Amino acid sequence: MSVTRALIADLRVAMGQADPLPPAGPAPSITPPPRRVFPARRTPSRSAQEASEHTTALLGIGHVGTRYATDVVLQFQAELAVAHEAVATVLEEGWAEANGLLPLQSRVRDHREFLLRPDLGRRLDEASLQLLQRRAAKNIDVQPILADGLSAVACMGSGKTLLDAVTRQCESRGWTVGTPMCARFARVWLQDEIGSAVDAKVAMILLGERPGLGTGDGLSAYLVYEPKMGKTDSDRNMMSNIHERGTPPVEAAERLAMLAGAMLAQETSGVELDLSDLSSQLGDAAGTGYRAPQKRVRLVEVGS
Amino acid sequence: MRLAATIRGRGYRFDSVREVMAKANAPKSGDDLAGISARDAVERVAARAVLSGLTLAELRSNPVIPYEDDELTRMAEDTLDEAAYRSVKALSVAEFREWLLEPTTTGPVIRSVSPGLTPEMAAGVCKLMSTMDLMVVSAKCEVVVRANNTVGLAGRLSSRVQPNHPTDDVQGILLSAREGLSYGCGDAVIGVNPATDTPESTAEILAALHRLTRQNRIPTQHCVLSHVTVQMQALDLGCPMDLMFQSLSGSQKGNEAFGISIALMDEAYDKMKRMGTAAGPNCMYFETGQGSALSSDAHHGADQLTLEARCYGFARRYKPFLVNTVVGFIGPEYLEDGPQITRAGLEDHFMGKLLGLPMGCDACFTYHASMSQDELESLKVLLAAAGCTYLMSMPVGDDIMLNYQSTSYHDVPSVRGLLRKRPAPEFDAWLNEVGIMNGLEPGERFGDPRVLR
Numbered sequence: 001m002s003v004t005r006a007l008i009a010d011l012r013v014a015m016g017q018a019d020p021l022p023p024a025g026p027a028p029s030i031t032p033p034p035r036r037v038f039p040a041r042r043t044p045s046r047s048a049q050e051a052s053e054h055t056t057a058l059l060g061i062g063h064v065g066t067r068y069a070t071d072v073v074l075q076f077q078a079e080l081a082v083a084h085e086a087v088a089t090v091l092e093e094g095w096a097e098a099n100g101l102l103p104l105q106s107r108v109r110d111h112r113e114f115l116l117r118p119d120l121g122r123r124l125d126e127a128s129l130q131l132l133q134r135r136a137a138k139n140i141d142v143q144p145i146l147a148d149g150l151s152a153v154a155c156m157g158s159g160k161t162l163l164d165a166v167t168r169q170c171e172s173r174g175w176t177v178g179t180p181m182c183a184r185f186a187r188v189w190l191q192d193e194i195g196s197a198v199d200a201k202v203a204m205i206l207l208g209e210r211p212g213l214g215t216g217d218g219l220s221a222y223l224v225y226e227p228k229m230g231k232t233d234s235d236r237n238m239m240s241n242i243h244e245r246g247t248p249p250v251e252a253a254e255r256l257a258m259l260a261g262a263m264l265a266q267e268t269s270g271v272e273l274d275l276s277d278l279s280s281q282l283g284d285a286a287g288t289g290y291r292a293p294q295k296r297v298r299l300v301e302v303g304s
Numbered sequence: 305m306r307l308a309a310t311i312r313g314r315g316y317r318f319d320s321v322r323e324v325m326a327k328a329n330a331p332k333s334g335d336d337l338a339g340i341s342a343r344d345a346v347e348r349v350a351a352r353a354v355l356s357g358l359t360l361a362e363l364r365s366n367p368v369i370p371y372e373d374d375e376l377t378r379m380a381e382d383t384l385d386e387a388a389y390r391s392v393k394a395l396s397v398a399e400f401r402e403w404l405l406e407p408t409t410t411g412p413v414i415r416s417v418s419p420g421l422t423p424e425m426a427a428g429v430c431k432l433m434s435t436m437d438l439m440v441v442s443a444k445c446e447v448v449v450r451a452n453n454t455v456g457l458a459g460r461l462s463s464r465v466q467p468n469h470p471t472d473d474v475q476g477i478l479l480s481a482r483e484g485l486s487y488g489c490g491d492a493v494i495g496v497n498p499a500t501d502t503p504e505s506t507a508e509i510l511a512a513l514h515r516l517t518r519q520n521r522i523p524t525q526h527c528v529l530s531h532v533t534v535q536m537q538a539l540d541l542g543c544p545m546d547l548m549f550q551s552l553s554g555s556q557k558g559n560e561a562f563g564i565s566i567a568l569m570d571e572a573y574d575k576m577k578r579m580g581t582a583a584g585p586n587c588m589y590f591e592t593g594q595g596s597a598l599s600s601d602a603h604h605g606a607d608q609l610t611l612e613a614r615c616y617g618f619a620r621r622y623k624p625f626l627v628n629t630v631v632g633f634i635g636p637e638y639l640e641d642g643p644q645i646t647r648a649g650l651e652d653h654f655m656g657k658l659l660g661l662p663m664g665c666d667a668c669f670t671y672h673a674s675m676s677q678d679e680l681e682s683l684k685v686l687l688a689a690a691g692c693t694y695l696m697s698m699p700v701g702d703d704i705m706l707n708y709q710s711t712s713y714h715d716v717p718s719v720r721g722l723l724r725k726r727p728a729p730e731f732d733a734w735l736n737e738v739g740i741m742n743g744l745e746p747g748e749r750f751g752d753p754r755v756l757r
Contacts, residue, residue: 047479047753055469055476057699059483063751066487066717068700076700080709083671115636115672116333150672211671212707 033064056296071300078299079214086208086216087115091152096182099160101146102135104128104194108185121187128183129197136179136198142170142260143178143200143227147186151208154217155182158249162206162219162242165253173257175264188222188236195227202260202269203227209240214296218243221256225269235270237263245297255282305362309353316350321358321366325424326607327351328431330647334595334608334638341607356398356432363424364393368606368614374556375566380422380617388420397428404429404441404658411446418660423554423613426655430609435647438654439690445657447693451546451582451625453523453730455492455693456662461725462694463716464626464664465490468497468705472505474512481516482753484697487713488720488741491731492626492664492694493547493589495527499705506530507543514544514581520756523730525582525625527589532564532572539579546582547589547625548572552618554592554611557602559618566618573622586625591666592616593630594648595638608638612652616659626694627656628664632680633708635670642679645669649683653692664694668701668710677709684711688719695719717746 001009048060061072068076090111096103105128107120114121124132146163148155163180170177178198183190188205195203202225209220219242224231237259242252258278263269275282307318318324326335327342328351335341342348364384367377395403403409430438448456455462467480481494494517496509506528513526525546528535532550539545550569553559573588580587592615594608603611612629619627629652632645639645649665656663667683669675684695701712719725724744726732735741739749749755 047483051476051479051483054473054479055704057467057469057476057480057704058702059479059699059753061700063487063714063746066714066721066746068714072700077677079702080671080677087672116640117337118637119337210707212704213671213702213709 058296074300075298076213082214082216082299083211086151086153086211089152091148091155091182091184095156096184099182100180101163102131102179102181104132104181104183104186106183106185106187106190111185114185118187121185122189122192124190124193124197129193132181132194132197136181137176139176139199140178141175141200141264142202142204143195143198144170145181145183145186145191145194145203145205147183147190147205147207149186149188149207149220150210151216151218154208154219154243157217158243159206159208159219162221162249162253165250166204166206166256169253169257170260173261175260189231191222191224192227192229192231195224196229200227201225202263204256204260214299215243215245218246219249221252223256223259223263223269225263225267225273233270237269237273258282305358307354309350311346311350311353314346316347316354318351318354321363322368322606324351324354324358325368325428325431325610326605328355328428329607329609330431330644330651332594332608332638332644332648333636333640334598334634337637338598338603338605338607340605352432355428356401357396358428359394359396360400360421360425361393363397363428364389364422367422367424368610369555369604373604376554376556376559376614376618379566379621380614383621384422385419388417390420392417392420392425397425397432400425401429401432401437405437409444411444414441414445414658415447415660418658421659423617423655423659424610426616426658427610427613429658430613430651430655433654435650435686438650439686442650442654442657443689443691445691447657447660447662449586449623449625449662451525451584451586453491453525453728455625455728457729458691459725460728461688461692461716461720461723462492462664462728462731463489463697463711464492464628464694465494466497466696466698466703466710467494468698468703470499470705472499472509474509477509478512478516479753480699481513482756483699484713485522486740486749486751486753486755487697487717488727488735488750489697489713489716490522491524491728493525493527495529495547495549495589497529497706501530501534503534503537503541506534506538507541510538510543510545516756521734523728523734529589529591532568536572536575539575544581545576546580547587548576548580549589549591551591551596552615553596553600553602554614554618555597555602555604555606557604558597558600558611561600561602566621569618569622582625584625586623586662588622588624589626590615590619590622590624591628591630592619592652593634594652595634598638599634609648609651613655613659616656616661620660624661626664627661628666628694628696629653629656630666630668632669632673632675633666633706636673639673641674642676645673645675646679646683646686649687650690653687653690657691662693665692666696666710668696668708670708680709681715684715684719685722688723688725717750720744
C-alpha cells in the first residue's frame with residue numbers, strides 16, 4: 001500500500017463510523033419576532049416618518065439579519081406583480097370598436113414581437129393605413145390617438161376618459177379634432193405616420209407608460225407639431241404619470257390642450273417650443289417631463 | 305484568412321471578421337434587432353469555430369469599425385502598448401482563451417498583457433467563453449484603484465449608494481444616502497442621477513453630499529451623474545466633486561449622440577485632475593451598457609458585445625476609479641430576459657477586467673423585461689463570486705426616479721456575508737468604528753441611520 005493510501009485509510013479510521021455530526025440539541029422555545037408592518041402604520045419609526053415627508057423611497061423598513069421582514073417581501077412582490085401584469089396585458093380585441101374608436105394596429109403581430117421590435121411598433125400595418133384613409137377626418141388641427149403602449153391596463157382603464165377630456169378641451173378652443181382612434185401594439189413614434197396620414201397639425205398620442213413598482217395604470221402623452229416620419233424625440237413634448245394618484249386625467253387634458261395651443265401658435269414643438277409664458281400653469285408638463293413622486297399605497301391586506 | 309467552417313458536412317462562409325464576430329455572439333435580442341445575429345445555433349458555433357482560428361493580430365487589423373471612420377478605432381490602434389501586444393499577437397483566439405484559463409496566468413500576468421489588447425480581442429475571446437469561464441478568469445484579475453479609499457482588492461466587494469429622487473429633493477437624497485450607509489453600502493461612491501441637468505442643481509447636491517461625508521468622516525467619494533459639460537460648469541461654480549461621471553458609447557457616432565468626443569473627455573479629465581476633491585490618483589466614473597450604440601443608430605453593423613468592449617477601450621484612457629455596465633437598463637429589445645441579462649453582466653465584467661478596469665455592474669431589469677427577482681438576486685451572487693468590484697444599492701432596489709429594479713441596501717451585506725467579502729479597507733474600518741459592522745457580521749448600529757449626523 002502506498003503512503004498516500006495508508007494515510008487515507010488511517011484518516012478514515014480516525015473519522016470513525018458514527019454520524020458525522022453530533023445529534024441536534026432540543027428545539028429552543030421560540031418567541032415570535034416583533035410584528036413588522038410596511039408601511040409602518042401603527043408604530044412608524046421616527047426616521048420612517050421623516051423619510052415619508054421627503055421621498056417615496058422605501059426607507060426605515062428595518063431588517064431581519066441582512067434581509068427584509070416578511071411583510072416587506074409581500075408588499076414588494078405585490079408591487080412587482082402589478083407592474084409585470086400591466087406589461088403582459090394585451091389590449092382586448094374589439095375594445096376600440098366597443099368604445100366607438102377607430103381600431104388601428106401597428107406592424108407588430110404579437111406581444112413578444114411588440115417588446116422586441118420597437119421599429120415595427122412605430123409603423124402602421126397596411127389595413128390600418130387604408131382604414132385611416134377611408135374613415136378618418138383629414139386636414140385637422142389636432143389628432144388625439146389613444147394607444148396601449150407598455151400598459152394596456154392603463155389604456156383600457158383611464159384612456160377613454162383622458163381621450164374624451166382632451167377632445168372636449170380642444171373643441172372648446174375652436175380647433176378641429178380628428179376622428180377618435182385607438183392603436184394596438186403602438187410605440188410613441190407611431191403618431192408620426194398617423195398624424196401625417198390624416199394631415200394633422202398636431203398629433204397627440206396618449207399611451208400606457210412603462211410600469212414602475214406598484215404603478216401599472218399610468219398614461220403618458222406625447223405631442224408633435226407637423227407629424228411625419230423622421231421626427232425625433234427632441235421634436236416632441238411629453239407629460240407622464242397621468243392617473244388618479246399622479247396628475248388626474250381631467251387636469252392633464254387641460255395642460256395637454258395648452259401644450260397643443262402653444263404648438264399651433266408657434267408652429268413648432270419639442271426643444272424649440274417656448275413655454276416660458278405657460279410654465280406656471282403647465283406644472284410638470286412644462287419641461288421634458290419627469291415622473292412626479294407619488295405616495296406608495298399598501299397593496300396587501302390579509303384576511304380582509 | 306479563411307472565414308469558413310464545416311459542421312456535419314455543411315459549409316458555412318462569412319464575408320468579414322465583423323460578421324464572424326456578430327454571429328459568434330451569444331444570443332441577444334439587440335443583435336436580432338440589428339439583423340446581424342446567427343440564424344441558428346449551428347451557424348453560431350460555425351462562426352465561433354472560425355473566430356477561434358483567427359489570431360489576435362488579425363483581430364487588430366480588422367476592427368469592427370474602420371480606422372478612417374471612427375476616432376475610437378484610431379485611438380485604440382495608435383495608443384496600443386506595442387511591447388505587450390507583441391507577446392500575444394501570434395496567439396489564436398482559442399489559444400488566448402486557454403492561456404487565460406491556465407493557472408500560471410495569474411492576475412499580475414494578465415495585467416502586464418492588458419495594455420496590448422484591443423477591445424476587439426477582449427470581445428473575441430469573450431465569445432468563446434462560457435459563463436463559468438468568464439467568472440474564473442475575471443476572478444483572477446485584480447484591478448485596484450484609489451480615490452478617498454481603495455477599491456478592487458481581493459476579498460472585497462464595494463457598492464455605490466444611489467439615492468436618486470424624482471425632484472432632486474436634497475433632504476430626500478440625504479435620507480436615502482444615510483440609510484444606505486447604515487447598511488454598510490456606499491464605499492464605491494455615493495452617486496446621484498439628477499432629475500435636473502443643470503450646473504446649479506449638480507453643485508447643490510454635491511455640496512450636500514460633501515457635508516454628509518466630511519462631517520461624518522466617511523472615507524468614500526461623491527458624484528452627481530449629470531452630463532460631463534454640466535459637471536465642468538459645476539466645478540467652475542466652486543463646488544466639491546470627488547468623481548466626475550459620463551456615459552460612454554462604443555463608436556464615435558454613438559458618443560456624438562451622447563454629446564461627447566475624445567477631445568471633450570480629455571479636457572474634462574484634465575480639469576478634474578486639477579479641481580477634483582478626492583485624494584486619489586483616480587477620479588473618473590463611467591457607465592456603459594450593451595445596445596447603446598444601436599439605440600442611436602451608431603452601431604456600424606457591429607454586434608453589441610464588441611461595441612461594449614470598445615467603451616472600455618475608451619474608458620481606460622482616463623484611469624477611472626469606477627466603471628460599470630448598467631446591464632438590464634436598456635430594455636428587452638436589446639437584452640430580452642434573465643438569461644441574456646445574466647450572460648451580458650458577466651461578459652461585460654470580464655471584458656472590463658481583462659482591459660484593466662475596476663469593473664462593477666448595475667445588475668438590473670426594467671419592468672418590461674422578462675427577468676424575475678430571483679434571477680436578479682442570483683446574478684448579484686455570480687458577479688460577486690467573479691470578483692466584481694462593486695454593485696449598486698438603493699432602497700429595496702427600486703429606483704424611484706429611473707423606474708427600474710437594481711440592487712438593494714439589504715442585498716450588499718447579504719452578498720458580502722455569503723461570500724465572506726468585506727468593503728474597501730478604509731470604509732470597513734469606519735463601519736466597524738461606528739458599529740454598523742462588527743467584522744463580517746452586522747454590528748449594533750446596522751440599519752440605523754441615526755448613527756450618521
